[in-house]
Amino acid sequence: MVSVKMHPCVLSVLLLNVFCSFVSSLYFHIGETEKKCFIEEIPDETMIIGNYRTQLYDKQAEEYLPATQGLGMFVEVKDPDDKVILSRQYGSEGRFTFTSHTPGEHQICLHSNSSKFSLFAGGMLRVHLDIQVGEHANNYAEIAAKDKLTELQLRVRQLVEQVDQIQKEQNYQRYREERFRQTSESTNQRVLWWSIVQTLILVAIGIWQMRHLKSFFEAKKLV
Amino acid sequence: NNYVGLSSLGHVLVVFGVFGTELTFELPDNDKQCFYEELEKDVRFDIDFQVISGGNYDVDCFVTDPQNNVLYNERKKQYDSFSHTTAMKGDYKVCFSNEFSTFTHKTVYMEFRYGDEVPLMPITRSTALTQLESSCVSIHEILKVVADSQTRYRLREAHDRTKAEHLLERVTYWSFGQTVMLFVIGISQVMLLRSFFTEKKGSVAATT
Numbered sequence: 001m002v003s004v005k006m007h008p009c010v011l012s013v014l015l016l017n018v019f020c021s022f023v024s025s026l027y028f029h030i031g032e033t034e035k036k037c038f039i040e041e042i043p044d045e046t047m048i049i050g051n052y053r054t055q056l057y058d059k060q061a062e063e064y065l066p067a068t069q070g071l072g073m074f075v076e077v078k079d080p081d082d083k084v085i086l087s088r089q090y091g092s093e094g095r096f097t098f099t100s101h102t103p104g105e106h107q108i109c110l111h112s113n114s115s116k117f118s119l120f121a122g123g124m125l126r127v128h129l130d131i132q133v134g135e136h137a138n139n140y141a142e143i144a145a146k147d148k149l150t151e152l153q154l155r156v157r158q159l160v161e162q163v164d165q166i167q168k169e170q171n172y173q174r175y176r177e178e179r180f181r182q183t184s185e186s187t188n189q190r191v192l193w194w195s196i197v198q199t200l201i202l203v204a205i206g207i208w209q210m211r212h213l214k215s216f217f218e219a220k221k222l223v
Numbered sequence: 224n225n226y227v228g229l230s231s232l233g234h235v236l237v238v239f240g241v242f243g244t245e246l247t248f249e250l251p252d253n254d255k256q257c258f259y260e261e262l263e264k265d266v267r268f269d270i271d272f273q274v275i276s277g278g279n280y281d282v283d284c285f286v287t288d289p290q291n292n293v294l295y296n297e298r299k300k301q302y303d304s305f306s307h308t309t310a311m312k313g314d315y316k317v318c319f320s321n322e323f324s325t326f327t328h329k330t331v332y333m334e335f336r337y338g339d340e341v342p343l344m345p346i347t348r349s350t351a352l353t354q355l356e357s358s359c360v361s362i363h364e365i366l367k368v369v370a371d372s373q374t375r376y377r378l379r380e381a382h383d384r385t386k387a388e389h390l391l392e393r394v395t396y397w398s399f400g401q402t403v404m405l406f407v408i409g410i411s412q413v414m415l416l417r418s419f420f421t422e423k424k425g426s427v428a429a430t431t
Binding site: 036038131135151152165169179184190191197209220 | 259363398
């Protein structure tokens with residue numbers, strides 16, 4: 001077995017990586033009572049890691065500074081059947097993880113827990129959000145450190161994870177196509193039935209109308 | 224894959240990050256949603272977006288740089304790709320607008336990628352890659368392309384499936400509606416006709 005000696009530089013990079021694992025990412029503004037939802041369509045047994053951090057506009061410094069403690073975000077995750085699988089409150093910086101058990105559209109909703117309107121000072125909260133899905137959620141540096149892998153071994157491990165994810169996605173694809181096919185066949189059947197029924201109804205109503213009117217006019221001695 | 228750029232002692236560990244976020248969000252009618260990203264100078268970024276459901280499956284999109292110059296502005300697009308290399312450091316903004324729509328809300332998929340591919344492990348290389356290692360790297364690149372095309376296919380399929388489900392819904396509602404209408408019209412026609420010939424005040428002369 002080849003043991004990899006931990007080079008001090010690698011160690012420092014790993015420490016730095018763990019510490020600054022969330023440097024910068026996409027951000028958006030959210031109002032005080034606003035709820036922002038994101039949809040992730042994923043196959044089953046897929047892990048999702050979400051990182052967020054918040055910043056509040058500081059009027060004195062005239063820039064966005066990290067939000068005060070006590071201002072947290074409420075994170076709610078629903079699975080495709082609308083069942084809540086994660087519902088927790090985190091602080092001004094948070095990291096949430098969940099694994100899907102049914103394939104489909106999962107909904108991740110965030111809203112701030114602030115009840116004091118003065119806290120936002122009429123402004124918006126800036127939320128940096130980063131969502132990693134499946135294979136991208138793996139922290140390879142950590143895996144390499146834990147299992148003591150060489151670069152080639154780590155690369156192969158990454159390839160295995162990638163292929164795994166592709167296979168899961170393909171299974172999900174098959175399931176979705178089946179649903180799509182069912183919907184189309186349903187539509188086809190309904191259109192077919194409806195044409196037949198409509199013709200019958202038309203004919204029946206026509207006959208009834210004529211018979212009814214004929215008997216009506218005969219009673220009136222007009223015919 | 225969030226690594227930090229750093230250099231250390233005699234070893235140059237220059238590690239850039241492949242940052243990328245893909246988000247699928249709902250855009251209510253008459254609403255605008257903006258995302259911002261802080262980028263360095265001379266960084267290449269790619270934005271891909273696609274409308275998955277809602278109305279005519281189109282959305283307005285514009286991208287501005289930190290000085291509010293418009294880099295990209297398209298109206299009512301169903302899907303598009305946009306690439307740009309930053310000329311300055313700062314916050315770049317990408318906005319999606321559904322303000323032209325009065326009552327349909329849209330679901331939009333967006334992917335924002337920037338940076339270059341990163342070495343998997345921050346280790347300096349004293350030798351070139353062996354053949355085995357370089358084939359592994361090629362496989363990795365190909366698998367990335369496969370995963371990417373799977374995503375595109377999934378989005379297109381979601382779009383088609385939404386349309387098909389919408390069609391089924393409309394067919395069902397129209398069948399019920401039309402049945403009701405048929406009966407109502409059929410019966411009311413007869414009633415109306417009868418009312419023409421019923422004697423109220425005068426008598427209707429019956430001529431043969």
